[in-house]
Amino acid sequence: MAYDKFTTLTSTAVPMPIENVDTDQIIPARFLKATKREGFGDNLFRDWRYNGDDTPKADFVLNNPIYKGKILVGGKNFGSGSSREHAAWAVYDYGFRCVVSSFFADIFKNNCLNIGVLPVQISPEFANEIFEAIYADANTELEINLEAQTITLLSSGTQESFVINNYKKGNMLNGFDDIDYLQNMKREIETFTESRPF
Amino acid sequence: MSKSLFDKVWDSHVVRSIEDGPDVLYIDRHLIHEVTSPVAFVGLESRGLSVLYPERTFAVADHNTPTINQHLPVQDPLSANQLKTLEDNANKYGISHWGLGHQNNGIVHVVGPENGITLPGATIVCGDSHTSTHGAFGAIAFGIGTSEVEMVLTTQCIMQPKPKKMRISVNGVLNKAVTPKDVGLYIIAQLTTSGATGYFVEYAGDVFENMTMEGRMTVCNLSIEMGARGGMIAPDAKTFEYIKGRPKTPKGVDWDTAMAYWNTLKTDDDAVFDKEFTFNADDIEPMITYGTNPGMGMGISNNIPSADAVEGGKATYDKSLAYMGYAENEQMIGKKIDYVFIGSCTNGRIEDFRAFASIVKGRQKANNVTAWLVPGSHIVEEKIKEEGLLAIFEDAGFVLREPGCSACLAMNDDKVPAGKYAVSTSNRNFEGRQGPGSRTLLASPLVAAAAAVTGLVTDPREFL
Numbered sequence: 283m284a285y286d287k288f289t290t291l292t293s294t295a296v297p298m299p300i301e302n303v304d305t306d307q308i309i310p311a312r313f314l315k316a317t318k319r320e321g322f323g324d325n326l327f328r329d330w331r332y333n334g335d336d337t338p339k340a341d342f343v344l345n346n347p348i349y350k351g352k353i354l355v356g357g358k359n360f361g362s363g364s365s366r367e368h369a370a371w372a373v374y375d376y377g378f379r380c381v382v383s384s385f386f387a388d389i390f391k392n393n394c395l396n397i398g399v400l401p402v403q404i405s406p407e408f409a410n411e412i413f414e415a416i417y418a419d420a421n422t423e424l425e426i427n428l429e430a431q432t433i434t435l436l437s438s439g440t441q442e443s444f445v446i447n448n449y450k451k452g453n454m455l456n457g458f459d460d461i462d463y464l465q466n467m468k469r470e471i472e473t474f475t476e477s478r479p480f
Numbered sequence: 481m482s483k484s485l486f487d488k489v490w491d492s493h494v495v496r497s498i499e500d501g502p503d504v505l506y507i508d509r510h511l512i513h514e515v516t517s518p519v520a521f522v523g524l525e526s527r528g529l530s531v532l533y534p535e536r537t538f539a540v541a542d543h544n545t546p547t548i549n550q551h552l553p554v555q556d557p558l559s560a561n562q563l564k565t566l567e568d569n570a571n572k573y574g575i576s577h578w579g580l581g582h583q584n585n586g587i588v589h590v591v592g593p594e595n596g597i598t599l600p601g602a603t604i605v606c607g608d609s610h611t612s613t614h615g616a617f618g619a620i621a622f623g624i625g626t627s628e629v630e631m632v633l634t635t636q637c638i639m640q641p642k643p644k645k646m647r648i649s650v651n652g653v654l655n656k657a658v659t660p661k662d663v664g665l666y667i668i669a670q671l672t673t674s675g676a677t678g679y680f681v682e683y684a685g686d687v688f689e690n691m692t693m694e695g696r697m698t699v700c701n702l703s704i705e706m707g708a709r710g711g712m713i714a715p716d717a718k719t720f721e722y723i724k725g726r727p728k729t730p731k732g733v734d735w736d737t738a739m740a741y742w743n744t745l746k747t748d749d750d751a752v753f754d755k756e757f758t759f760n761a762d763d764i765e766p767m768i769t770y771g772t773n774p775g776m777g778m779g780i781s782n783n784i785p786s787a788d789a790v791e792g793g794k795a796t797y798d799k800s801l802a803y804m805g806y807a808e809n810e811q812m813i814g815k816k817i818d819y820v821f822i823g824s825c826t827n828g829r830i831e832d833f834r835a836f837a838s839i840v841k842g843r844q845k846a847n848n849v850t851a852w853l854v855p856g857s858h859i860v861e862e863k864i865k866e867e868g869l870l871a872i873f874e875d876a877g878f879v880l881r882e883p884g885c886s887a888c889l890a891m892n893d894d895k896v897p898a899g900k901y902a903v904s905t906s907n908r909n910f911e912g913r914q915g916p917g918s919r920t921l922l923a924s925p926l927v928a929a930a931a932a933v934t935g936l937v938t939d940p941r942e943f944l
Contacts, residue, residue, distance in 0.1 A: 301796040302673055302773050306910040311889040315544065315558035317518035317565045329912050334898070357796065359674040362707065362773070363910060364889075365609040366516060367625035388677050388709055389609060392640070393625035447641065449501025459627065461527065464635040467496065467504065468532075471635055474495045474506055475533065479738055480599060480730055 285398030287457040291380055291426045292436070294351035297416045298343055299409075303356055304363035305390060309372045311364075322368055323375030344376075348420040355412055355424075356383040361390025370394045380426055382433065384409045395450050396459060402426060402433050402444045411440055428454060482748035484645055485714050486680050489620045489745065493603045495637060502639040508602040510537040510632045511588045512575075514544050514566040515891070516607030520630035521569045529634045531573040536636060538597055539570040539577040540588040543608075544891045547854050547881035550580050559892065573633075586857020586883040589613040589825035593697065594859050596726030600715035600742045605632060610825045610907065612703040615712035616696035617719055618745050620680070622710040643709050644678055644754040647747075649685035652761035657941045659835065660695030661827055661905065661924035663687060664702035665767035665777040670759065672791050673775035677707030679755065682747060687761050688713050693722040694831040701826045705774040705907060714746045766940055768812055769909050769922040772800040776909070780927060780939050783811045803911055804919050805899075812921075812937045819902035820851040820932040821914070822925055823881075824888040827905035828856025830863045832925040837869045839929035839943045845877035846935030852894055853878055854886040876933070890915045903931040 313325040330342050338345040354373065360383040361369065370393040373381060379399060384406040391401045404412075415422045415437050425434040428451060434441040446454075453459060464471075483491070496504040512520075517539070524530065531537065544559040554560040563580060570577035578584045584591055589610055592598040600618035605611060607629045614621035628638045648667060668675075681703050688696060696713050703711030720742065723729045730738045765779040778785065786808040787797045801807060806815075822828075822836050833855065845851055853873060855861040861883060864870050870880055887894040888906035890913070896902045898917025905928050909920035923931075926940035933943075 299793075299795075300799070301793050304773065304908075304910045306889075306908065306913050310912055310916070311543075311891045312916075314515050314891065315556075315562055317562055318522060319519045329916055334916065357793070359677070359707070362673055363609065363704075363908060365607060365611075365623035365625055367519075367607075367627060368516075370625070385674060385677070387674065387707060388643075389623055389625065389704075393627065396625060396627035447501050449498050449639075460639045461523075461529075461627075461631055461634060463639065464504070464631055464637055465529075467637070468635070470495055471506070471532075471637055475636065478506070478508060479741060480508065480602065480734070 285457055285459070288379065288398060288400055288428055288454040290428065291352060292423055293353050294421060295353035295355050295382070295412070295416060295424050296343055296349045296351060297355050297413050299357045299413050301357040302359045302362055305361055305366050305369035306363055308361065308369040309366065314366060314368050319371055322372040323377070326372040326376040352378055353380045353382060353424050353426070354378045355409065355416070356381060358383065358385045358406065360386050362387040365389045367393045367397070370397050370399055374399050382409070382412070382424070398454065400426065400428065400454060404433060404442050404444060408440065408442050411435060411438070482751040484747040484751040484753065485618065485682055485712060485745055486620065486645055487751070489601050489603070490642055502641045504637050504639055505603060507605050507632050507636055507638060508536065509597055509604040511592055511597070511604065511606035511611070512537060512539045512629060513588050513606070513608065514541050514562040516626050517569065517629055518562065518565045519626050520633060523630045524634050531575065531633045533636050534574040537575045537633065539566055539575050540591055541566055541579045541585065542587045543885045543889065545580050545884040546892050547884050547886045547894055550882045554580070583858055586859065587825045587828060587885055589701065590828055590856030590860065593617065594726070594857060596723055596729035599723065599729065600719060601745050605638065609704040610701050612710040613697050613701040613825055615700035615703065615710050616693060617723065618712055618715035618742070620710060620712065623704065643680040646676055646679040646681045646708070646755045647753045648681055648683055649758045650687040650761055651685040651758065652687065654687060654761045655765065657766050657926050657944050658764050659924040659926060660691055660698040662764055662767045664699045665769065665774065665922060666764045667759065668702060668706045668774050669767070669777040671706045671757070673705060673773045674707040676703070679708050681708045681711035683711055683713050689716070692831060693718060694829045697829065698826055702774070702907060715742050766924060766927050768927060768937060770804065770806055770812055772803055772909055772911050774907065774909060774922060776800065777922065780812060780937070783809050813939060815937045816901065817903050817921065817931050817935060817937060818848065818850065818900040819896050820849055820928050821854070821887040821902055821904040821906060822928050823852065823854030823856065823886050824906035825856065826907040827925050828854065828860065830860050832905060833860070833864050833869050835925040836929045837872045839926060839940060840876040840878065840933055841872045843876055843933045845932055848935045849932055851878050851932050852881060852887055854881045855883045857883050887914050889913060903928050903937070
């Protein structure tokens with residue numbers, strides 16, 4: 283499924299300085315029963331966001347109206363555990379286009395890149411500075427420039443560059459995905475298949 | 481140039497290498513299940529594409545299946561719809577389908593090896609992170625997202641940068657009551673839940689060489705729990721013995737050709753790894769977890785570490801212990817438990833049920849314990865009956881259920897209630913993993929058995 287192009291993003295951000303946020307928290311398994319990609323945003327962080335009777339938990343950050351925006355700033359090792367792409371879908375469908383963390387779990391990061399959510403890895407020090415800035419002023423904005431591969435905390439001007447390979451960067455800038463690329467390799471793949479021993 | 485086992489298998493599957501980008505990696509075997517595949521089929525249909533090599537994909541229903549009364553209609557309409565969708569998609573594209581009730585049905589990572597779908601030197605993917613299990617055979621096997629499931633269906637390839645290489649060696653002889661699960665949990669506790677992120681692991685050393693194929697599967701299965709994409713073990717005589725003659729393994733001349741290739745699948749002596757760890761078997765005792773990620777594990781006779789003794793932030797550590805209802809420095813032995821779950825792609829194979837039986841034999845299930853014994857497949861279920869283990873379980877007050885993922889992720893009705901403690905042989909103790917509010921203690925089948933008969937966290941060495 284191709285997605286909207288990503289070039290630059292300037293937005294306030296939602297702070298979630300919890301480490302090892304696993305994909306079972308991002309979306310619990312019991313909400314994986316759909317056969318179409320719809321409605322996952324409603325269940326993003328379901329059990330942290332809602333009580334058992336579906337009333338919102340007031341102390342959870344997504345239920346605090348002062349924190350909003352298209353950027354989620356998470357703690358270290360964000361997205362560990364299950365490979366469920368539903369976690370990335372939930373993040374996207376809720377309205378985030380970018381997740382910032384000092385460290386990402388592998389599969390989650392890859393899933394994000396495949397669906398148009400930009401994972402931006404920064405230093406732990408910069409992550410702390412961002413958390414402090416948001417807690418001091420929830421209107422603090424971050425600017426992400428994919429072409430330049432930079433993330434800037436606008437209130438202080440602190441900037442870091444982030445890593446993304448040139449191929450994935452091109453995909454995100456243009457809204458292409460891997461299937462668009464692989465479709466053009468069909469001949470090569472068929473030849474390769476003939477060489478496989480099993 | 482010297483190559484590792486991982487290099488040899490990966491490099492031989494690269495169709496194209498993109499500069500400053502991923503490799504286009506060819507996939508030999510693709511396993512799909514009902515939860516992470518439906519949207520992939522929707523995706524390929526919306527693009528007007530089809531399945532390129534249906535004979536290379538195998539559909540198995542497991543995540544969402546009931547573990548009792550499998551012969552009756554599935555009650556939950558959403559689960560029933562997912563199972564039906566898998567069947568319909570498989571039929572439509574000519575993909576092999578082992579649905580509910582099929583004699584080969586079971587957890588996808590248990591039935592793959594049982595039926596010879598899993599082969600040394602192959603690339604194997606599935607929309608499930610525990611695909612790493614198949615690395616036990618010297619395959620490169622790892623979990624993928626649904627976008628990638630769609631890629632494999634339509635092109636038999638995915639696009640991934642080559643991971644870095646890590647070797648983990650464990651040498652020596654394991655102590656009494658120390659199982660492959662304990663080895664896995666020990667390594668994760670040493671490395672933390674993110675310690676191998678970005679790496680593909682090769683397990684080496686005496687302990688893995690001496691381990692059964694079932695045990696190797698348990699260890700490789702847990703690779704993802706330290707962040708690794710996957711883990712693998714060089715194939716040897718034991719591997720070939722296990723796969724020979726299984727329904728989908730090569731036969732005759734094809735077997736000989738494959739063997740010639742498989743015999744080359746060893747890390748060269750002077751191959752270099754990006755990171756190496758070496759542990760002593762003697763340092764490992766039966767393990768148990770006390771927190772909310774698999775890295776929060778320790779020897780069962782130890783006390784829960786204090787926050788300053790573990791890697792990571794104190795706030796996260798405190799949140800984790802609060803969720804579990806535990807405190808720093810408490811001992812785990814003697815803690816009351818409510819549920820015992822033996823099963824899953826980590827510990828749902830015959831050897832695990834033999835281990836469980838070795839302790840419960842002649843004893844009785846504790847009254848306060850609800851126990852779920854869930855075989856990994858119908859083939860495992862049959863072996864349990866053949867070997868007389870079922871009689872042992874029934875005499876001890878246990879009931880054997882039907883195969884599936886079950887309480888490992890609690891998508892079906894096998895949910896641990898809020899606040900209750902479950903000793904589980906599965907792979908994840910995340911918050912709510914086994915049901916909203918459930919509290920999970922990960923352990924081996926021996927520790928699970930000891931808990932099942934005492935109702936408490938108990939050192940299995942007392943029983944052996």
